[in-house]
Amino acid sequence: MISVENAESYFKNKIGKDSDDIRKVWERFKDSCKETVQGEEEKENLFQCGVYDFTGEELFHLDFVRQFTVYEEDKYSRMEQLHCEFLFKPTDELNMLETAERSMDFDDVDDFFNHIENLQEFKIPLTLKPIKLEIYQNEV
Known part of the structure; x- marks a missing residue:
């Protein structure tokens, strides 16, 4: 079973060798967002x-x-975020793009994914080649 503690390694294994294909990574990210994670009380996804x-x-x-919200013994413990982040050299077109979207602003996660x-x-970064993909998890 996936736990908050092993979510990063689980996702890295799920991505595998397709780490330069943004579309495939996105599809695997969406699938993983629907999976149950042990120790997670609230599900939240972000696109930024x-x-x-x-x-x-x-x-x-x-x-x-x-984003994982973790409670221990019915008390809030912490929040952790698993990032799947593509990096690109800035271009004039990319310099004009900036957003932060949260799944909690939508009725369900599929509405959120469709919106994104x-x-x-x-759409624009999908047509470009990233410098690299970084997958990491941190406490916020």
């Missing part, structure tokens, strides 16, 4: 993108996020 210099270099970040797939912020 924009040009940032988090790494010391300005890059376009296309980030699919699964119709955004220019999602």
Whole structure:
């Protein structure tokens, strides 16, 4: 069973060697968002993108996020986020794209995914080659 603690390694294994194919990674990300994770009380997904210099270099970040809210003994413990983040060299077109969308703003997760797939912020990067994919999990 998937747990919050092993979600990152589970997702990395699920992606496998298709890490340069954004569409395939997105499809696997969507599937994994529907899977039950032991220890997770609330499901939340995010889609965010924009040009940032988090790494010391300005890059376009296309980030699919699964957020885990964890309770221990019926008390809030922590929130963790699993990021599936593609990085690109900025272009004039990418410099104009920035958004942050949350699944909790939609009736169900499929409505959220359909909304994301119709955004220019999602469609435009699909036509480009990313520099790399970073998959990591952190506490927020």
